Amino acid sequence: MSAPARPRAAVVVTGSELLTGTIPDANGPWLSRELSALGFEVSHVLVVGDRPGDLAAALEFVRDAALVVTSGGLGPTADDLTGEVVAAFAGVPLELDERMRERIAGILEAWARRTGFGGPALEEANRKQAMVPRGAIALDPVGTAPGLVVRTPGPLVVVLPGPPRELQGMWPAALAAGPVAALLAGIPRAPARHLRFFGLPESEIAATLRTVDVGDVEVTTCLRRSELEVDLRPVPGDEDAADDLAAVLAERHERHLVSMDGRTTDEILAGELLARGWTVATGESCTGGMLASRLVDRAGSSDYVAGGVVAYSNAAKTDLLGVPAELIAAHGAVSPEVARALADGARSRFGADVGVGITGVAGPGGGTEAKPVGYVCFCVTTADGRVIARDPRLPGSRSDVRERSTDLAMHLLLRAVRG
């Protein structure tokens, strides 16, 4: 079938530190998600270094897009060159924006008072950051760097600062700027469907997709935190096809289904605990607090997280969570019996409704033939007598084993709470 095409957008992220691998880029994924949600088809994310020629080449490469969003290169250091390169791409000179210079000066002054850093380093930064391509719209700084909306002979270019907090803070103002708002007004919306499965391999979804008519729905799959996310993006006017496909996938893989509305295990678990007025407590060995921290991630978690103990040593298991020393001696610290005692101990010590215990061999050392690296014992117990236990061998490195253990524990918690 034929359907209206979505306009294409591209993201150009600058920063040599991203190319030397010092830090992973957070802005490309964030902007991609935003642009996709607005109805753009994101064609490329390019990461380029702080070299003017490479940035210019990247802008040339994405010249056919309707919208290009750049991030970074607006800072005070000499390697921050985005304003200059975008001005050249637009064919206009840079000019000092006096209003912006004063605004930035005010921000920097407050910052200098607070931190004690100041002087000539700041003045130079101020002037550099207030240079604006002629005719461009300057967006007020969230940190100290203003953003830009620049019309060019090719795409509309939105220039945003590199720090994710500043970029995300400036995004609403960028969308509200005249030329961007005009572009957005012309885009038909077709919201995507999001399904989530736990413990289902991608190849099973692929097999199902080969047996059905997918129509014009774009299907992407992605494994994150042990959950397979399946996104179904219809073209506008073909939303029914996405709904039908979602129903088929949910039915075929029902045993693994987490949600049909994109909600994660974490979100659902928080809702279920709140609905019951229950609290949860953790007794962690190999995960070392990662599960507690994951539970506390969400705002408002104090309503359902009682607390936890990181019982890394045998003494801590016994002293803080009441795991009998004889139980550890009889079965070993990594055993289903000790996982159960950790869960019960955490529940009892914190007066919680649900307890979860995790003990395992995260590696790289410490494995034996009977209990190899990756062997992890889980137990969830509830005040009303539910018990769920597992002791899988999880693959991967030390951090893989710890992360997968945390994922699985969240999943088991949800099963226990749902009952």
Place this chain on the structure above:
Amino acid sequence: MSAPARPRAAVVVTGSELLTGTIPDANGPWLSRELSALGFEVSHVLVVGDRPGDLAAALEFVRDAALVVTSGGLGPTADDLTGEVVAAFAGVPLELDERMRERIAGILEAWARRTGFGGPALEEANRKQAMVPRGAIALDPVGTAPGLVVRTPGPLVVVLPGPPRELQGMWPAALAAGPVAALLAGIPRAPARHLRFFGLPESEIAATLRTVDVGDVEVTTCLRRSELEVDLRPVPGDEDAADDLAAVLAERHERHLVSMDGRTTDEILAGELLARGWTVATGESCTGGMLASRLVDRAGSSDYVAGGVVAYSNAAKTDLLGVPAELIAAHGAVSPEVARALADGARSRFGADVGVGITGVAGPGGGTEAKPVGYVCFCVTTADGRVIARDPRLPGSRSDVRERSTDLAMHLLLRAVRG
């Protein structure tokens, strides 16, 4: 000065899930770091969707590089198209590699036995994954997808699978493959210098750099985990310039210096604790186990991590860590006094040499005028009487505040242990 240029490399990462922002790309940063360390200048990282036209355009765009590494698109689903597009780019047909088909069949059979998934879905996946461009070198699978080394009229192209574990596992074999090894043999090496600073703004480094002769040294700065990483990359033959610059930066910003050899606070802290035979215990409120988990991140951490308590409620602070209820009533749960009691309580309950207490307002709710969101109290105490306390107001979102609190706690721990 003139210096031998470094050959350029580019990374092309495929995956629509990366463009819709579902997941951040881990392979681009990892490959960038590896390629930089090998002496390449990484010109671009491109993320493209699972659309053949976009992948082909990306390969065209980086045609001038000496080496292109791709990741992803080798899986069993229909959106996995990298082999096909790279073959077209090289101008050769795809052929079934019978040896590879059998190898993959063996791997899949073992996997099917273990997981219970199998049948036609797997057989189709097998055949698709064993298709190899004529004349290319197939690299043995780490998961189920083989990699490829493909000579083209332009750059040498290395095709790797998308899952980071598989990609990283296959990397040594890719480097050892004949054409890649030959390319590497011709690259002059000039190792980078890495400096790290805690709590130093980028603008201060920029100011220092304006006062000295930087020569041909490429300087990149990057803020991660509250540490400013400064990388100095000399051109081969000019290593002295990088050493001189490192010495100047270290001297000017000595108060903030963490290390001159790239070691992180985490690495140094582990070394200092091991050297003294000391153990550490945590009493965490707002960070909720994130600090304990960070301490346990490193292999061998059981030698110096005693354990920790996530004391999210007042009752838990009192019951598990002995924080007097009157102290909480008098000063509030978020106070320097309670942070101190959490540190002492953790040290005493776990019999540790060092205790650290954290209590704060992570937000978004719960702030007051006196104790706003971001106000966090820290205390580190040692068995031999050292006490370090701080109570800053940290900026940012709930997760920012929790992460920065963890960063600062690691830094304070190191200061206390070093004495």
